[in-house]
Amino acid sequence: MTYFPEEVVEHIFDFLSSHRDRNIVSTVCKAWYRVERLSRRIVFVGNCYAVRPGRVMARFPGMKCLSVKGKPHFADFNLVPHDWGGFALPWIEAAARGCPGLEELRLKRMVVSDESLELLARSFPNFKALVLVSCEGFTTDGLAAIATHCRGLRELDLQENEVEDHGRQWLSCFPDSCTSLESLNFACLKGEVNAGALERLVARCVNLRSLKLNRAISVESLARMLARTPHLVELGTGSFTVEHRAEAYQRLIHAFRKCKSLKSLSGFWDVAPRCLQSIYSICPNLTVLNLSYAPAIQGADLVKLIRHCFKLQKLWVLDCIRDKGLAVVASTCQELQELRVFPSDIYGTGTAAVTEEGLVAISSGCSKLNSLLYFCHQMTNAALITVAKNCPHFTRFRLCILDPGKPDPDTNQPLDEGFGAIVRSCKDLRRLSLSGLLTDKVFLYIGEYAARLEMLSIAFAGDSDKGMVYVLNGCKNLRKLEIRDSPFGDAALLENVGKYETMRSLWMSSCDVTLGGCKALAAKMPRLNVEVINDRDESDEMEENPSDMHKVEKMYVYRTLAGARNDAPEFVEIL
Amino acid sequence: MEEDLENRGGACPQLLDLIPNESDWMMAPEASGGGRGVGGLDDSEDKKLELKLGLPGVGGGEEEAAAVLCLDFFSKASKTTTTTTCTGARRRLFESAESKSEGPQQEQQAGFLQLQSRAESGNEWPHKAVWAGGKADLQQSHAAPGGAAGPNTSSQTRAAPAPVVGWPPIRSFRKNLSSSSVKPSVGLENDNAEMKQKFDNNKKGLLVKINMDGIPIGRKVDLKAYDNYEKLSLAVKELFLGLLAAQRDTPENENEAAKQAFVGLLDGSGEYTLVYEDNEGDKMFVGDVPWDMFVSTVKRLRVLKSSDLAALRLGAVSRKRTATES
Numbered sequence: 086m087t088y089f090p091e092e093v094v095e096h097i098f099d100f101l102s103s104h105r106d107r108n109i110v111s112t113v114c115k116a117w118y119r120v121e122r123l124s125r126r127i128v129f130v131g132n133c134y135a136v137r138p139g140r141v142m143a144r145f146p147g148m149k150c151l152s153v154k155g156k157p158h159f160a161d162f163n164l165v166p167h168d169w170g171g172f173a174l175p176w177i178e179a180a181a182r183g184c185p186g187l188e189e190l191r192l193k194r195m196v197v198s199d200e201s202l203e204l205l206a207r208s209f210p211n212f213k214a215l216v217l218v219s220c221e222g223f224t225t226d227g228l229a230a231i232a233t234h235c236r237g238l239r240e241l242d243l244q245e246n247e248v249e250d251h252g253r254q255w256l257s258c259f260p261d262s263c264t265s266l267e268s269l270n271f272a273c274l275k276g277e278v279n280a281g282a283l284e285r286l287v288a289r290c291v292n293l294r295s296l297k298l299n300r301a302i303s304v305e306s307l308a309r310m311l312a313r314t315p316h317l318v319e320l321g322t323g324s325f326t327v328e329h330r331a332e333a334y335q336r337l338i339h340a341f342r343k344c345k346s347l348k349s350l351s352g353f354w355d356v357a358p359r360c361l362q363s364i365y366s367i368c369p370n371l372t373v374l375n376l377s378y379a380p381a382i383q384g385a386d387l388v389k390l391i392r393h394c395f396k397l398q399k400l401w402v403l404d405c406i407r408d409k410g411l412a413v414v415a416s417t418c419q420e421l422q423e424l425r426v427f428p429s430d431i432y433g434t435g436t437a438a439v440t441e442e443g444l445v446a447i448s449s450g451c452s453k454l455n456s457l458l459y460f461c462h463q464m465t466n467a468a469l470i471t472v473a474k475n476c477p478h479f480t481r482f483r484l485c486i487l488d489p490g491k492p493d494p495d496t497n498q499p500l501d502e503g504f505g506a507i508v509r510s511c512k513d514l515r516r517l518s519l520s521g522l523l524t525d526k527v528f529l530y531i532g533e534y535a536a537r538l539e540m541l542s543i544a545f546a547g548d549s550d551k552g553m554v555y556v557l558n559g560c561k562n563l564r565k566l567e568i569r570d571s572p573f574g575d576a577a578l579l580e581n582v583g584k585y586e587t588m589r590s591l592w593m594s595s596c597d598v599t600l601g602g603c604k605a606l607a608a609k610m611p612r613l614n615v616e617v618i619n620d621r622d623e624s625d626e627m628e629e630n631p632s633d634m635h636k637v638e639k640m641y642v643y644r645t646l647a648g649a650r651n652d653a654p655e656f657v658e659i660l
Numbered sequence: 661m662e663e664d665l666e667n668r669g670g671a672c673p674q675l676l677d678l679i680p681n682e683s684d685w686m687m688a689p690e691a692s693g694g695g696r697g698v699g700g701l702d703d704s705e706d707k708k709l710e711l712k713l714g715l716p717g718v719g720g721g722e723e724e725a726a727a728v729l730c731l732d733f734f735s736k737a738s739k740t741t742t743t744t745t746c747t748g749a750r751r752r753l754f755e756s757a758e759s760k761s762e763g764p765q766q767e768q769q770a771g772f773l774q775l776q777s778r779a780e781s782g783n784e785w786p787h788k789a790v791w792a793g794g795k796a797d798l799q800q801s802h803a804a805p806g807g808a809a810g811p812n813t814s815s816q817t818r819a820a821p822a823p824v825v826g827w828p829p830i831r832s833f834r835k836n837l838s839s840s841s842v843k844p845s846v847g848l849e850n851d852n853a854e855m856k857q858k859f860d861n862n863k864k865g866l867l868v869k870i871n872m873d874g875i876p877i878g879r880k881v882d883l884k885a886y887d888n889y890e891k892l893s894l895a896v897k898e899l900f901l902g903l904l905a906a907q908r909d910t911p912e913n914e915n916e917a918a919k920q921a922f923v924g925l926l927d928g929s930g931e932y933t934l935v936y937e938d939n940e941g942d943k944m945f946v947g948d949v950p951w952d953m954f955v956s957t958v959k960r961l962r963v964l965k966s967s968d969l970a971a972l973r974l975g976a977v978s979r980k981r982t983a984t985e986s
Contacts, residue, residue, distance in 0.1 A: 159826065159829075161829070161831055162826035162827070162829045162830070162831075163825065163826050163832065164825070164826045219831075245831065245833070250952075377834075378837060380837050403837075427830065427834060428828060428830065428834075429837070431828060431830075431835065460828060460830070485828055485829060487828050489824065489827060518829075542829075544827070544829070569826070
């Protein structure tokens, strides 16, 4: 066997971009493990509790980019208690000690304190990019530290975080010498920022390509900034209210016309329909359009806008677009790949905004569609079968029928056949979210056909343990399984315990799993952490030693090399 | 064992009486003629209320699928009720019933009540039952769940689905977007606030103590759930109205008099005045500073009798409320 010199092997590994490929080559032999670990620059940790931070730093001393994810996905919907965990500080501390050359940090669903941000700001002289998604625990003081100390910062991207407002001065903390920003996103901040400081910052950062403002930024300010950044590619507007004859509005239109590179638009807080006309000139170039924060725009105005957007690849809208509006999207946006339709009136009793008809229309027009998130009031098997036939390229299919457990309104049947058609037709399906009335049968289909499925979300579905077992035994690439309010119990949980070591995590809440079942799982599988998360109220009333028959309200199971974590709050029991 | 349940089952008819239209509830609202195996429920009245114990998956040998009809709601007022009428059949397991059960046979069995939902043939699917989330407390069935129990009675209009925790699966900030939405999401955020009791004021879910003169037991209020003083004032009234009325013990007009007490909390004109203690230890009138500043400096609240105000020598801040002098 011929051995390549290490430099050659390393060069070959450079072509491996996926983490999975690099993980696999590192298991070939010790030499390759060594070469791989010393040359790995981008490290992805899908579950912050699966491995100790120090171990990651020790293995990959050359790490430049680190991504870490914390809380389980259902934390987005308030199902995980606030102080469950997912702290960023240990990771930042370990990186400061072990990988001071760190340049990029991406955190998702983690608790990031101001202290962590301050440490981050001071510890990495080459730090370039900070991306925080769905995080919490920090204030604008932490942002001030980043702005102050991170010389050469290129990217500050805050997506959907909960940030406490401690004043507007943080933005002014970017020194006058800072000209390196390429991407700035503070759309999720609720408070005001110093508009003057922002405008000056934007003006001097000549490489700025992505700018996403928050609601507090006025149209006047936006117009001024756009005039200085004609090469902007992504824009998130601030508040979009302006009298449409006003001078500011005219300047805005003028500025938009100059932005020939603009491809992505979002924001539009408080937008009045008339003001949308200002962007008609950009629409033909747009590939990404996010109007999902603009409930004031009703169907007709949306349609007028979308008729101009024939290059659109990604569209996020509210369901006030109606089925009719989706039909227009279907005929206009032939390049559409991703569609998200969010509900605008969840608790109201208004007439159904979007139904299966809208989805069918989309599928017949947009054959390139591969990613869908669709909130609707009803769905039929026939529609899903049609969609499956029209769009066999789905990689992400998430359907949420707002009324839990609702059957097909035409036939009163469960939606097993519809979803079955989807998994049979879409061979590349990686992510699936189910809703509506579903029996064990749908899981039989999923287990049998969804060979590439990696993430499955189940709510109010199934009849018996068999459903869950079909999935566990069938989907060989399954990584994340999250289940709520479904009748799966201990028998299902314990049927295939080895499966969980091949997965990142399993979440079950309001199911039939008992404490005894969880204990049994933990006993059989020492390399899993089995967390039993008690509701606060419940733990007050609970007896000292709840019986094993006691049903577990929330359970989170994940594979780990790190053993039981030591930062769990008292309402989390790790078995 | 059966008797035990039937004793407790004594509570059940009361629960069922709350359901306005039982037969509608049994059938899916859009059903134009069933064909869904609800026949079993019509067989006899006893069967409607039959509670059975059984292990999961034990289907064979049971004669009839039993339908357990129950409404669940959290015992604490601050939590949202999670009763959802739904056309799907879902089992619900009652922990408190289980923990209170004494029958010896229960130890042998799984010890929980269970809806034996069993398709009798491949085409039928399980009996319908009210899907209820959250803990059951059959004893505390006195509170009517309000509109939540109302099923869809016609296929044209859709009754609002009652809020279920974490459903629909969208982020909280999206729930607040639409101006026309009712905002039960505030309730859900209060939910989280209750769970964060250990946190100090600087974290999310700003819980501060509030005491009222003459009421021995204080309350806690989550200031992050409100965005202006009017809403806070209303919340204070809701918190203490019942306690005050009970205190006063005047059966005839207790509620009116008690409600009157909460008028003018913010401007000094009422029987009581809302004051707070800030982070510098000063006592201040609520309403003087902008809301955001108030939220970031408040440490605790008090509802004082206005007649006592002069005696207390409140902080030197002069009353800034001008326009309300009407």
